[in-house]
Amino acid sequence: MTEPVISFDDLSVSFPTDDGMVRAVRNVSFDVEPGEVMAVVGESGSGKSVTALAAMRLHPGSTEITGEVRFGGRDLLGIGEKEMRRVRGNGIAMIFQDPMTALNPVMKVGAQIAEMVLTHDDVSKKEAWTRAADLLESVGVPEPGRRVKQYPHEFSGGMRQRAMIAMAIANGPDLLIADEPTTALDVTIQAQVLEVMKTAQEATGAAILLITHDLGVVAGIADRVVVMYGGRVFESGSADQVFYRSQNPYTRGLMSSIPRLDAPKGERLIPIPGTPPNVLNPPSGCAFGPRCAFASDGCHEAHAELMSVGFDGTHRSRCHKLAELPDLFAAAETR
Amino acid sequence: MTNDPTTLPAHGDPVLRVDNLVKEFPIQAGLFRRQVGLVQAVSGVSLDIHEHETLGVVGESGCGKTTLGRTILRLLEATSGSVTYKGESVSGAPNSRMRELRRHMQIVFQDPFASLNPRMAVRDIIAEPLRIHGESRAVASARANELIDAVGLLSDYGNRYPHEFSGGQRQRIGIARALALQPTLIILDEPVSALDVSVQAQVVNLLEDLQNEFKLSYMFIAHDLSVVRHISDRVAVMYLGKVVEVADRDSIYDRPSHPYTQSLLSAVPVADPNAERNRRRIVLEGDLPSPAAVPSGCRFRTRCPIAAERCSYEEPEMQTLADGHEVACHFPLSPGESLIEVAAARGR
Numbered sequence A: 001m002t003e004p005v006i007s008f009d010d011l012s013v014s015f016p017t018d019d020g021m022v023r024a025v026r027n028v029s030f031d032v033e034p035g036e037v038m039a040v041v042g043e044s045g046s047g048k049s050v051t052a053l054a055a056m057r058l059h060p061g062s063t064e065i066t067g068e069v070r071f072g073g074r075d076l077l078g079i080g081e082k083e084m085r086r087v088r089g090n091g092i093a094m095i096f097q098d099p100m101t102a103l104n105p106v107m108k109v110g111a112q113i114a115e116m117v118l119t120h121d122d123v124s125k126k127e128a129w130t131r132a133a134d135l136l137e138s139v140g141v142p143e144p145g146r147r148v149k150q151y152p153h154e155f156s157g158g159m160r161q162r163a164m165i166a167m168a169i170a171n172g173p174d175l176l177i178a179d180e181p182t183t184a185l186d187v188t189i190q191a192q193v194l195e196v197m198k199t200a201q202e203a204t205g206a207a208i209l210l211i212t213h214d215l216g217v218v219a220g221i222a223d224r225v226v227v228m229y230g231g232r233v234f235e236s237g238s239a240d241q242v243f244y245r246s247q248n249p250y251t252r253g254l255m256s257s258i259p260r261l262d263a264p265k266g267e268r269l270i271p272i273p274g275t276p277p278n279v280l281n282p283p284s285g286c287a288f289g290p291r292c293a294f295a296s297d298g299c300h301e302a303h304a305e306l307m308s309v310g311f312d313g314t315h316r317s318r319c320h321k322l323a324e325l326p327d328l329f330a331a332a333e334t335r
Numbered sequence B: 001m002t003n004d005p006t007t008l009p010a011h012g013d014p015v016l017r018v019d020n021l022v023k024e025f026p027i028q029a030g031l032f033r034r035q036v037g038l039v040q041a042v043s044g045v046s047l048d049i050h051e052h053e054t055l056g057v058v059g060e061s062g063c064g065k066t067t068l069g070r071t072i073l074r075l076l077e078a079t080s081g082s083v084t085y086k087g088e089s090v091s092g093a094p095n096s097r098m099r100e101l102r103r104h105m106q107i108v109f110q111d112p113f114a115s116l117n118p119r120m121a122v123r124d125i126i127a128e129p130l131r132i133h134g135e136s137r138a139v140a141s142a143r144a145n146e147l148i149d150a151v152g153l154l155s156d157y158g159n160r161y162p163h164e165f166s167g168g169q170r171q172r173i174g175i176a177r178a179l180a181l182q183p184t185l186i187i188l189d190e191p192v193s194a195l196d197v198s199v200q201a202q203v204v205n206l207l208e209d210l211q212n213e214f215k216l217s218y219m220f221i222a223h224d225l226s227v228v229r230h231i232s233d234r235v236a237v238m239y240l241g242k243v244v245e246v247a248d249r250d251s252i253y254d255r256p257s258h259p260y261t262q263s264l265l266s267a268v269p270v271a272d273p274n275a276e277r278n279r280r281r282i283v284l285e286g287d288l289p290s291p292a293a294v295p296s297g298c299r300f301r302t303r304c305p306i307a308a309e310r311c312s313y314e315e316p317e318m319q320t321l322a323d324g325h326e327v328a329c330h331f332p333l334s335p336g337e338s339l340i341e342v343a344a345a346r347g348r
Helices: A047-054 A081-091 A108-120 A124-137 A157-168 A187-204 A215-221 A239-244 A248-256 A325-334 B067-072 B095-102 B122-132 B137-150 B157-158 B165-181 B198-215 B225-231 B249-254 B259-267 B273-278 B339-345
Strands: A006-017 A019-033 A037-041 A063-070 A091-096 A175-179 A205-212 A224-229 A232-238 A306-309 A313-319 B016-029 B034-050 B055-056 B081-086 B105-109 B185-189 B217-222 B234-239 B241-249
Touching: A019 A047, A019 A063, A019 A091, A019 A232, A019 A306, A037 A047, A037 A215, A047 A091, A047 A157, A047 A175, A047 A205, A081 A108, A108 A124, A108 A157, A124 A157, A124 A187, A157 A187, A175 A187, A187 A205, A187 A215, A187 B259, A205 A215, A205 B273, A215 A239, A215 A248, A215 B273, A224 A239, A224 A248, A224 B067, A232 A239, A232 A248, A232 A306, A239 B157, A239 B273, A248 A325, A248 B198, A313 B034, A313 B067, A325 B225, B016 B198, B034 B067, B034 B217, B034 B241, B055 B225, B067 B105, B067 B185, B067 B217, B105 B165, B122 B137, B122 B165, B137 B157, B137 B165, B165 B198, B225 B249, B234 B249, B234 B259, B241 B249, B241 B259, B259 B339
Parallel strands: A037 A205, A037 A224, A091 A175, A175 A205, B055 B217, B055 B234, B105 B185, B185 B217
Antiparallel strands: A006 A019, A006 A063, A224 A232, A232 A313, A306 A313, B016 B034, B016 B081, B234 B241
């Protein structure tokens, strides 16, 4: 077994707010293996983005953070800011939802990519610009030689997203963190960007940590999936395990509440009742308990532990009723 | 069931008829806001919506679907074309009559955070349209309570304020307000896009239940094709201000005739890893052209894999195909024909 690219080990993140402490991430542990696409799925307030931002140490100073994020043999939470800056961009690069947050609006696109190249490699400025054009070409930007001299506002949304991906892969990072990379894009552009991400990954061999709420995007690109809810990991496993053999009431509920393109006419959606938990005042016991069809008294008293499903340890789920779930799911199907 | 075609009137006048509707916005520049150009956001759209029917309107950003909804209700004044409600001209109605007509035609907006007055209690928000239309405070309040119940909120929520509610609950409040005047037609503009996945399904089911209970007609505007297929009886696909294809919901999804419809459908990610592994996705080249500089001829031709010379100078008229699809394309795809294969056969 190879070393994971990144390991989240018992990570907890809390923010002080005017209304009290928000415990956004609670005891999250998972690994990302080299070259794989790991998707972290969840709804608003699930803690998925906070988990990713903690890895980049992009959180406000008042944040309370415990646990470890191991990358390249050290704990990223314990290293100095200077060392962390070297990790960002070289070791780990980030793709954001809104490319304008990552691109400098008053700097030519080529200059921004060349700057990335220059911080890492000892090459001439001219060479860096040539590399910038090559990178733009590799992510499917037409006429890269002309495009490097343009400003971000001269790029369309899809092209900006490509420019940001080019910047992210400029120094051959081991890990790309993509936070809702396609959420703001139209479906035809989204298809292009996902294709570019796949190509970039194949070319660089980087692992991708994809943060998204879109199960369709996950199905198309992810090797493994972590499902988060109320700040905790609720289920993790291969894409097939989570999509086809889920052993978690929340994951199941999420899957059956999305309308499918191939659904027969007149099929009614099965929503999850209630709303995602209030981060300031989470329910006691299992965070999903108040919305769960299978919950009983014990579920509201304590949260369940994340347990292995099956024998090889690749599929894990957090549910008090894990042993009974196959029967409960079967009974719910026939109802 | 909402989508049972037998409940749809096969004949009769539509509830809403939109005929060749155009909405232009001026592009202004400079100190004196001189007009330097025109954007045709809606460019000659014709549509019918029948009683108890849901017409889905899909398209990408900038296709004009939101402007279409607002122009129909005269929240924006049309540049030309006509809108008729049950045979009566909406476009030509004087203000006093328009106020009456708005009783019958309501709208629900996308953003449940921006569309509710934060300083009003929920009951007053829902009762406001009734008060405006001259109902007494007591009557309006009693009706608001009924509506709070009808959209699945607890009765004591009436005294609370919007900020106390989640997105899904706020959207229910917006829907209750739209129902207050007992409309026959509701324009739903991206009503579930801002909601979490697990909550979307609740609101979609609610909309279906309310449609059955109150015999409503819906125009469901959205970019999410899966939701649109789920709720619609017929679907209209828009591209750069034009409707490019209209057909029954199953038919348009199973046998899309317009190259754009087929590309759009093939781009939608499906939450099924096996289906995703096996599918052949049509990845359209390039970006949406600017609505301020639309291509000549067919507006889709710059991205169309099978565009021919004719497409660059002749704008395709809407035609009705043998299978009932209305499509604006010089080279519509036959049932079962795949855009990828047709493009390959033409050496592209």
